[in-house]
Amino acid sequence: MRIRPGSGGVLLSLLVVLLLLGAINYANALLFFLAFFLLGSGLVSALMAWRNLQGLTVSLDAAAPGFAGERLLFPVTVTAGSRDAEALQVRAGGTGMPISRIPANRTQAVTLPVRAAVRGQCHIGGLEIASEHPMGVLRVTREYAVDVSTLVYPRPVRREVPVIQMTEAAAEAPAPVEDELVGLRGCRPEDSPQRIAWKAVAAGRGWRAKEFATATQGGYRLELAAMPGDDLERRLALLCRGVLDAERAGARWLLDLNGEVYGPGAGWWHRARCLEALALYPASQK
Amino acid sequence: MNFSVRLRQWLGVLPGEAIWLIAALTTAIAPYAAMAEPWLTPVWLALMAWFVHNVMRSRIPGRWSLIPATLAGGVVVLSNHGTLMGVEPGLSLLVVMTGLKLQEIHSVRDRLLVVYLGLFLIGGQFLIYDNVLAALHFTAATLFLCAVWVRIAAAAAGLSMRWAFKTASTIAAFAVPVAVALFLLFPRDIGPFWGVPGSGGENGVTGLSDRMDPGSVQQLAESEAIAFRAWFEGQVPGNRERYWRGPVLWENDGLQWERGLDLDADAVAQPLTGTGTRHTILLEPSGHRWLLALDRPLGSTDAALATDGVLSESEPVESRTRYQVASAAPEEASLEPAGGQLALSLPETGNPRTRALAQELRAAADSDRGVVEALAERLAEAEFRYTLNPPVHEGSDAVDQFLFETRTGFCEHFAGSAAFLLRAAGVPARVVMGYQGGQRNPVGEYLLVRQSDAHAWVEAYVDDAWRRFDPTAVAAPERVTGETIEDSAAAAEDGRGSLLRQAALTWDAINATWHQWVLAYNEGRQGRLLAYFGLEGLTRWHLLGLAVVITLAWLAAAAMFMRRRGASRDAAAGAFDRFRQKLAAVGIGSRIGEGPRAYGERAMAARPDEASQIRQIVELYVRLRYAQEPDPGGVEQLRRAVRAYRPHR
Numbered sequence: 019m020r021i022r023p024g025s026g027g028v029l030l031s032l033l034v035v036l037l038l039l040g041a042i043n044y045a046n047a048l049l050f051f052l053a054f055f056l057l058g059s060g061l062v063s064a065l066m067a068w069r070n071l072q073g074l075t076v077s078l079d080a081a082a083p084g085f086a087g088e089r090l091l092f093p094v095t096v097t098a099g100s101r102d103a104e105a106l107q108v109r110a111g112g113t114g115m116p117i118s119r120i121p122a123n124r125t126q127a128v129t130l131p132v133r134a135a136v137r138g139q140c141h142i143g144g145l146e147i148a149s150e151h152p153m154g155v156l157r158v159t160r161e162y163a164v165d166v167s168t169l170v171y172p173r174p175v176r177r178e179v180p181v182i183q184m185t186e187a188a189a190e191a192p193a194p195v196e197d198e199l200v201g202l203r204g205c206r207p208e209d210s211p212q213r214i215a216w217k218a219v220a221a222g223r224g225w226r227a228k229e230f231a232t233a234t235q236g237g238y239r240l241e242l243a244a245m246p247g248d249d250l251e252r253r254l255a256l257l258c259r260g261v262l263d264a265e266r267a268g269a270r271w272l273l274d275l276n277g278e279v280y281g282p283g284a285g286w287w288h289r290a291r292c293l294e295a296l297a298l299y300p301a302s303q304k
Numbered sequence: 305m306n307f308s309v310r311l312r313q314w315l316g317v318l319p320g321e322a323i324w325l326i327a328a329l330t331t332a333i334a335p336y337a338a339m340a341e342p343w344l345t346p347v348w349l350a351l352m353a354w355f356v357h358n359v360m361r362s363r364i365p366g367r368w369s370l371i372p373a374t375l376a377g378g379v380v381v382l383s384n385h386g387t388l389m390g391v392e393p394g395l396s397l398l399v400v401m402t403g404l405k406l407q408e409i410h411s412v413r414d415r416l417l418v419v420y421l422g423l424f425l426i427g428g429q430f431l432i433y434d435n436v437l438a439a440l441h442f443t444a445a446t447l448f449l450c451a452v453w454v455r456i457a458a459a460a461a462g463l464s465m466r467w468a469f470k471t472a473s474t475i476a477a478f479a480v481p482v483a484v485a486l487f488l489l490f491p492r493d494i495g496p497f498w499g500v501p502g503s504g505g506e507n508g509v510t511g512l513s514d515r516m517d518p519g520s521v522q523q524l525a526e527s528e529a530i531a532f533r534a535w536f537e538g539q540v541p542g543n544r545e546r547y548w549r550g551p552v553l554w555e556n557d558g559l560q561w562e563r564g565l566d567l568d569a570d571a572v573a574q575p576l577t578g579t580g581t582r583h584t585i586l587l588e589p590s591g592h593r594w595l596l597a598l599d600r601p602l603g604s605t606d607a608a609l610a611t612d613g614v615l616s617e618s619e620p621v622e623s624r625t626r627y628q629v630a631s632a633a634p635e636e637a638s639l640e641p642a643g644g645q646l647a648l649s650l651p652e653t654g655n656p657r658t659r660a661l662a663q664e665l666r667a668a669a670d671s672d673r674g675v676v677e678a679l680a681e682r683l684a685e686a687e688f689r690y691t692l693n694p695p696v697h698e699g700s701d702a703v704d705q706f707l708f709e710t711r712t713g714f715c716e717h718f719a720g721s722a723a724f725l726l727r728a729a730g731v732p733a734r735v736v737m738g739y740q741g742g743q744r745n746p747v748g749e750y751l752l753v754r755q756s757d758a759h760a761w762v763e764a765y766v767d768d769a770w771r772r773f774d775p776t777a778v779a780a781p782e783r784v785t786g787e788t789i790e791d792s793a794a795a796a797e798d799g800r801g802s803l804l805r806q807a808a809l810t811w812d813a814i815n816a817t818w819h820q821w822v823l824a825y826n827e828g829r830q831g832r833l834l835a836y837f838g839l840e841g842l843t844r845w846h847l848l849g850l851a852v853v854i855t856l857a858w859l860a861a862a863a864m865f866m867r868r869r870g871a872s873r874d875a876a877a878g879a880f881d882r883f884r885q886k887l888a889a890v891g892i893g894s895r896i897g898e899g900p901r902a903y904g905e906r907a908m909a910a911r912p913d914e915a916s917q918i919r920q921i922v923e924l925y926v927r928l929r930y931a932q933e934p935d936p937g938g939v940e941q942l943r944r945a946v947r948a949y950r951p952h953r
Contacts, residue, residue: 047822066866075889
């Protein structure tokens with residue numbers, strides 16, 4: 019637990035000293051009392067500030083993967099100790115969210131929107147809860163060691179760039195079997211009720227939809243070597259757009275990252291595997 | 305659109321914080337703005353309107369409007385007060401600058417600064433207003449500001465004002481004992497550090513002077529201001545004995561009398577002894593060094609006593625002062641010598657008729673006592689009129705004009721003329737300024753003496769002692785025997801009048817208690833309080849140390865209280881919470897909406913080798929949670945199980 023003067027701590031000390039000087043000089047009883055009352059309030063509020071963060075426990079879960087430049091939503095739960103915790107600020111990964119109040123022994127969930135700057139792993143190695151409650155005299159901070167990572171995919175290039183049209187159809191891609199169940203993926207708003215995997219939902223695994231390989235067109239060959247330009251990140255961003263578009267088009271595709279070949283395949287799981295490969299592809303050594 | 309709808313829309317746009325800040329600050333400065341400086345209210349309202357205007361446009365005025373506004377504020381204060389020094393100009397300046405600071409709020413710190421300025425303004429007003437009503441108002445204003453303060457400190461969390469008031473009240477409840485301990489124990493023998501601006505003396509406090517001009521007492525006759533209050537141990541003296549001795553005047557110039565002696569020349573500290581009428585006086589600021597006491601003081605706490613029976617402090621009395629005195633009747637109290645030539649000197653010329661009368665009385669009498677008695681007889685026979693509006697007596701024959709022509713005057717005319725005449729007849733005489741009378745307050749059991757009770761009388765050295773001779777009482781007895789007015793008149797008054805009178809007396813008793821026990825708490829009272837607890841002779845460092853120890857002990861007790869209050873809510877939940885904390889430390893935090901059983905399942909799955917312990921704890925907790933009857937044994941079992949559970953890392 020780290021304790022520092024809060025926004026008003028130093029100013030309050032100055033106020034008390036000034037009032038006390040005035041009280042002594044004018045021998046004014048009420049000024050004495052006011053000075054001592056404010057001093058007492060400062061001390062009591064410092065005590066309350068310290069007590070406010072006693073017994074708090076937190077847990078941080080991984081956010082769903084996202085693209086660079088987006089905000090990843092990390093779910094945090096904070097559980098109060100044996101007394102109410104008030105006016106908290108939960109901070110991690112450069113962002114903070116306020117919690118107004120958690121009753122004793124209750125749990126409160128908040129979502130921390132952490133900005134993912136670059137592709138790769140977004141790693142959160144620590145979370146802190148801070149509070150200046152109740153009077154801004156002290157800023158009490160408690161740090162919690164957490165270790166949570168989430169994949170950050172490359173930021174895809176603009177939708178208008180026709181990446182898949184630039185690639186030639188993969189000759190060896192065999193025609194898929196219609197409506198072959200290839201796996202489950204996260205639900206999207208456009209999913210019809212028939213596609214929702216109700217068994218998975220009932221088992222508490224969240225909203226899932228069945229993924230069918232329904233590609234009818236020929237496949238695409240997404241090769242890193244074939245992407246134009248020198249900038250590796252730009253070429254990965256192009257490939258990322260290609261993967262997204264191919265999946266949306268219901269096509270089969272193959273991803274070739276300088277010899278590391280994924281696919282050919284189709285559907286949500288293939289998309290996820292490809293995006294992960296793009297996220298974790300070693301950065302260019304310069 | 306009607307006004308109230310518009311107002312509501314307008315208020316709806318304003319963030320709550322701005323409204324509460326305006327309301328709390330306005331409450332804090334209201335007494336000063338409304339009562340002392342009427343120009344301040346429009347200036348303040350204009351500043352608040354500007355603030356509201358800017359907040360609604362979410363705009364902060366730039367330097368080019370704030371600098372001119374600040375200069376204009378300074379000019380407004382300067383033009384209204386003529387100076388920037390002193391308590392009231394300082395307060396006015398601070399009010400204007402607080403209003404301006406409100407305009408440029410950027411951070412939480414700025415908001416807190418505005419709250420602190422409001423609290424500082426309350427402190428400043430204590431220098432002007434310290435009665436019970438003002439104290440109540442400022443208590444409310446302080447709590448209001450503290451609530452706004454709490455709300456600002458928790459700004460991001462967006463908590464309600466009601467919650468802020470609750471929190472501020474809790475803090476205040478814990479802070480008041482700290483404040484009381486420090487108030488009682490903080491060393492009071494320090495300071496002042498800088499000159500206290502004169503609140504007495506020439507600065508307009510009407511009160512008794514140590515110079516008697518015709519008219520100097522008269523102007524006090526209309527003042528209902530309180531001069532002092534006196535509490536007696538035992539019998540309260542009757543109205544005829546209520547002569548309150550102030551300065552003694554030796555130097556004469558016709559009707560005018562002056563002190564003519566240095567207060568310090570022969571003043572020595574005279575401690576209280578066992579004899580005499582003990583009383584305690586709470587004196588309002590007078591701006592003079594001499595004190596008042598029942599005639600004639602034998603000794604007192606703190607003050608020095610001059611040979612001619614004048615009590616004095618080393619500094620002018622600029623704040624309410626409390627002291628104890630023992631007094632005895634003048635002729636019993638004094639072994640003072642006659643005073644030699646000083647007690648007989650007169651101007652070379654003037655007032656021939658008075659001097660002739662003096663010679664006549666001297667010739668007829670066989671002793672000094674005979675002269676005084678003859679003068680009293682003459683005064684009683686001649687038809688003198690006692691009036692608050694006497695004709696003007698001036699020039700070198702003023703005494704003659706009064707004694708032989710107008711025969712109309714006030715106590716200062718009677719006293720001045722009688723002392724002149726006695727000196728002319730060779731009897732040592734002097735004038736004593738003070739008060740006569742006092743209203744008895746049955747609620748608080750004390751005498752209330754007002755400025756309108758100011759009086760002057762004569763002392764003459766007769767039969768080897770200075771004896772009081774009050775010519776006013778002889779010539780116009782109703783002035784002094786006026787006890788019918790105070791002590792017995794209440795019965796004669798009609799019901800409504802006496803009810804009002806009762807209320808007024810009760811109110812003054814409340815104020816007197818307030819003055820005596822709160823405002824007049826000083827070094828002396830602190831010493832007596834410590835002596836009562838057997839703690840005499842503590843140095844200021846001892847006192848400070850004691851204050852710090854008591855404060856820390858109280859805070860520790862407060863921390864315990866907070867802990868216990870939390871824990872007593874639900875012992876089982878508390879134990880389970882510790883269990884959860886232990887698991888959270890190894891990475892198994894509870895999730896929202898997860899019941900204890902589901903949580904237990906998850907924990908057992910994660911830590912199969914501790915499954916039996918986890919199961920035991922969860923089952924115990926669930927049983928206790930849903931049990932119909934309280935089960936202290938079960939709670940204890942759960943506590944032990946949780947204590948014993950140590951998840952390996």
